Amino acid sequence: MDNKTNIPFTKMQGAGNDFVVIDNRKGHFSKQELIAKTPNLCDRRFGIGADGLLVLLPAEHNQADYTMFYRNADGSDAGMCGNGARCLSLFAHEAGFPREHIFNVHDVLYEASIQDKNSVQISFPVKTSIEEVTIEGQQILVLHTGTEHIVLQSDAEHLEKEDRLCEQGSELRYHSHFEPKGTNVNFINGKDETTVQLQTYERGVEDLTLACGTGAIASALAWHYWQNEMDTDYSFDVLTKGGKLQVDFSFDPQTKTYSNLKLEGPAHFVFKGSYPG
Numbered sequence: 115m116d117n118k119t120n121i122p123f124t125k126m127q128g129a130g131n132d133f134v135v136i137d138n139r140k141g142h143f144s145k146q147e148l149i150a151k152t153p154n155l156c157d158r159r160f161g162i163g164a165d166g167l168l169v170l171l172p173a174e175h176n177q178a179d180y181t182m183f184y185r186n187a188d189g190s191d192a193g194m195c196g197n198g199a200r201c202l203s204l205f206a207h208e209a210g211f212p213r214e215h216i217f218n219v220h221d222v223l224y225e226a227s228i229q230d231k232n233s234v235q236i237s238f239p240v241k242t243s244i245e246e247v248t249i250e251g252q253q254i255l256v257l258h259t260g261t262e263h264i265v266l267q268s269d270a271e272h273l274e275k276e277d278r279l280c281e282q283g284s285e286l287r288y289h290s291h292f293e294p295k296g297t298n299v300n301f302i303n304g305k306d307e308t309t310v311q312l313q314t315y316e317r318g319v320e321d322l323t324l325a326c327g328t329g330a331i332a333s334a335l336a337w338h339y340w341q342n343e344m345d346t347d348y349s350f351d352v353l354t355k356g357g358k359l360q361v362d363f364s365f366d367p368q369t370k371t372y373s374n375l376k377l378e379g380p381a382h383f384v385f386k387g388s389y390p391g
């Protein structure tokens with residue numbers, strides 16, 4: 115890609131978490147070029163505007179149909195992006211991949227299932243447990259749902275104080291306890307046994323986003339943990355500013371681990387364009 119090469123792209127959003135999507139199966143652009151361009155592409159004033167970049171690549175894993183390459187808006191790598199995965203799966207399906215397919219992010223394989231045109235489910239092969247930490251008197255749960263997350267409880271009123279959430283989110287995201295990688299920060303309010311309201315401060319966007327898929331999974335597991343329920347299979351609703359996400363999971367009361375993680379929710383095409391590289 116030189117400075118004069120136009121970049122064809124599709125803008126998509128999943129529950130308001132928005133992405134620039136590039137089909138690079140023919141290898142027009144190197145990963146290094148795409149990473150270097152990500153902050154410009156994602157800039158909301160000088161670029162297209164998005165929370166992250168999604169790239170469809172030929173499969174780099176022998177059991178995958180394709181590879182998902184993801185970068186946060188600032189160009190940083192995240193292990194996984196749940197809403198991005200739902201958008202890219204729909205994009206891949208429109209490009210000819212079957213309704214049920216497999217993709218990899220780095221060396222991890224995920225399963226996608228296009229439920230209908232605007233609802234996509236991703237199955238995560240992740241097994242996770244929860245670690246408790248207390249920072250400045252606040253109880254925080256730490257967990258990995260494809261990428262790094264922490265979860266804190268908030269009341270409904272506090273969840274509306276977005277400037278304050280941003281400040282707190284940023285402080286925790288850079289807190290020495292979570293160095294060197296930092297973390298995404300989820301503020302939740304439990305509505306009932308299987309419903310939580312969520313606001314996420316996203317690392318790499320360095321702001322609240324309208325939804326975060328891996329954060330929704332982390333929040334559902336954290337809310338389950340705080341309620342100390344001992345059943346084995348669950349379905350939770352996570353209410354974000356951008357829409358509702360459904361999180362299904364299994365719990366092993368013996369080992370206190372979570373598995374069979376599934377994230378389902380809306381995915382939409384917004385527009386197509388060409389970015390003057």
Ligand SMILES: N[C@@H](CCC[C@H](N)C(=O)O)C(=O)O
Binds near residue numbers: 261317
């Ligand atoms: N929005 C994403 C999470 C993206 C990754 C995150 N910002 C990180 O750095 O880990 C989602 O839907 O999961």
